[in-house]
Amino acid sequence: MDSRGEIATDSGRKMTRRLPIPPPLAPNPRMDQKANMAKPVTQFACTDCGAVHKKWIGRCDGCGAWNTIQEEVPLSQGPSKKSLGTAKGKRMALTDLSSEEVPPPRTLSGMGELDRVLGGGLVPASATLVGGDPGIGKSTLLLQAAAAFANAGHSVVYVSGEEATAQVRMRAQRLGLADSTVRLASETNLRDVLTTLEAEKPDLCIIDSIQTMWADTVDSAPGSVSQVRACAHELTSFAKRFGTSVILVGHVTKDGQIAGPRVVEHMVDTVLYFEGERGHQFRILRAVKNRFGPADEIGVFEMTGMGLAEVANPSALFLGDRDAPAPGSVVFAGIEGTRPVLVEIQALVAPSQLSQPRRAVVGWDGSRLSMVLAVLEARTGISFQGLDVYLNVAGGIRISEPAADLAVACALLSSREDAAIPPETVVFGELSLSGALRPVAQAENRLKEAAKLGFTAAMAPKGCKTGNASGISVRLLPDLITLVGDVFGAG
Ligand code: TYD
Ligand code: MG
Secondary structure: OOOOOEEEOOOOOEEEOOOOOOOOOOOOHHHHHHHHOOOOOOEEEEOOOOOEEOOOOOEOOOOOOEOOEEEEOOOOOOOOOHHHOOOOOOOOOOOOOOOOOOOOOOEOOOOHHHHHHOOOOEOOOOEEEEEEOOOOOHHHHHHHHHHHHHHOOOOEEEEEOOOOHHHHHHHHHHOOOOOOOOEEEEOOEHHHHHHHHHHHOOOEEEEEOHHHOEOOOOOOOOOOHHHHHHHHHHHHHHHHHHOOEEEEEEEOOOOOOOOOHHHHHHHOOEEEEEEOOOOOOEEEEEEEEEOOOOOOOEEEEEEEOOEEEEOOOHHHHHHOOOOOOOOOEEEEEEEEOOEEEEEEEEEEEEEOOOOOOOEEEEOOOHHHHHHHHHHHHHHHOOOOOOEEEEEEEHHHOOOOOHHHHHHHHHHHHHHHHOOOOOOOEEEOOEEOOOOEEEOOOOHHHHHHHHHHOOOOEEEEEOOOOOOOOOOOEEEEEOEHHHHHHHHHOOO
16 A cells, blocks of 8 residues: 555555545434524623623613613624635724834813813823703813813814703803804714814714614613623724724613613723712712723813803802801811812701601712611710711712711711811711721822811821821821810710
């Protein structure tokens, strides 16, 4: 036998040896049936957090929200083997870190509070999400921002899916922005929006709102999780490819029928929330996530008849209409982002008629209040049993800093004991479960802001680096027992 697998016979004829080939397998009818069977095409997604579930459930495992699960058609069944072929695939462009040109400078709108929250201006080719309750003023803010960017010499396109261009123009006239060069469009079809944007290549594009946009490649209603995700994905990739900054507006939804802005938070570079109490004129723009700047930065605005006005000195505004010092009222020296902000914390402790007394909180965390009450009861023996407790952060601002613990404890004790805290005093400090007070960051900045606004005294935890805060006498307290003994005259 030679190397070609041929056998020489006596007669000299060559005979090719056939390798035995097994007969083809008989098709298994059951397997075939399985392969052809369509995969389940529906899944269930939470409209609040976007978590995907195999079946409908009443409460989302991801975020704990009730009745937010909606049936969704998945975006795709995954790429088929064919589309992932290596030979025909386009090679992606690889560049060196060092060879990349210096990123262009940030664009400033000239609205100081907005630029501050963005981390010092808008980054080109970035995607920003602005979330907030319906009617809080997102469209007003973004129309003003659009006009500000246009006035600074940038090309801006404002796409409204909610209002007709005439309505947007009417609002602009009311805001005194009618002569601005912002280009308006009223459109909900994403394909048309992208075609226009690719032709125009603006510096900034505002989409109001992402829930009204509709991609015809996705087989579900506008506002559903898959639609919102698909549209946000298309728009963010447009931003990266064409260098346009894209701002998406997202309504915070309560009823679970429409996907909320949290569904796209992970796709964008910056997430801002516009918050505020309806009854108050203050509005706070808060950076929750920022790839290009500090998170937790806030910008403060005031809603006026002529739109949003910037508030450069929020402490003065939040304390502006303060009454004479009363039991239960304490001024907390807080830090919001990089800026110190003074706010008034009010507590009311009153006998309860209910078997389970009420604990009501506005502007602070309810479970944190329960913790402060428990520590007060356990470490000082002052009981709040049989008493209703109401806690309110005045001015409509929401505080999330643990440094407010001591101010809350002071407000609760002050109302409970009916003893006012000495006037012109600010309070800050974190409470430990042992009843000790823990030092907090940026004590010097807090004290400086308090001194600037005419406060003369402060209560802070022992160990705080108070620096050389002039004009303010600081009382450093080690624990709650000392606070109760020194300030409220009880042991
Ligand atoms: P809007 O920007 O439409 O809210 P969103 O886009 O978040 O749904 O704001 C609507 C509210 O703002 C409305 O209740 C009226 C108030 N507003 C003013 O007080 N002054 C103004 O100049 C404008 C334009 C709106
Ligand atoms: Mg709106």
